[in-house]
Structures are given as structure tokens and as C-alpha cells.
Amino acid sequence: MGKQRKVWSTDVKEAIVLSVLRGDLGVAEAARQHRVNESLIHTWKTQFLEAGRARLAGDRQDQGVTTLERENDRLKRILAEKELELDISRKVRRL
Numbered sequence: 001m002g003k004q005r006k007v008w009s010t011d012v013k014e015a016i017v018l019s020v021l022r023g024d025l026g027v028a029e030a031a032r033q034h035r036v037n038e039s040l041i042h043t044w045k046t047q048f049l050e051a052g053r054a055r056l057a058g059d060r061q062d063q064g065v066t067t068l069e070r071e072n073d074r075l076k077r078i079l080a081e082k083e084l085e086l087d088i089s090r091k092v093r094r095l
Helices: 010-022 027-034 038-056 061-094
Strands: none
Touching: 010 027, 010 038, 027 038
16 A cells, blocks of 8 residues: 555645745755655745735635535525425325
């Protein structure tokens, strides 16, 4: 069996990237300390900076989430109404 990949929490990734960006640690030193490949730190750093750049440009990723939440709420209401209709029809049949 192959070696399992380590899953890094967002907080840990952020701390590593910020320490590199602040200049507290170099990429090589951060990689050694956290036992992670240097290329992965470079990838996290690029993703971090691109997300910040997109946000400053006005991209609102959370709008998509809000739309999905509204759709989810609508579907839950429809489901609740259908469950209520079924419950009422079952009670009527028992009479």
C-alpha cells in the first residue's frame, strides 16, 4: 500500500504562508520545520495571493454560496410542505 498524504488544516497553511511572506522564515526553512515539500509551500503561497488579488478585484465567491443556501432553504420548505401533505393524507385515510 502507498503512503497516505497528510491533510493540512487551513490554519496551519495560513500560518506557514504568512511566516514566509513576513520573512520570518524562508521557504526551505519552513519546509524543514513543518516537514512539507517546498513546492507545496510555493503552491499555497500562490493560492493565498491569488485569492487576495481576486477579492480586491471584486470577485465575490460567497455570492455563489449565498445562492446555493437560498436554493437549499427553498427546497427544504418544499420538502416540509410535501411531508405535511403526506401526513394529512395518511390521517384522512385512517378515518
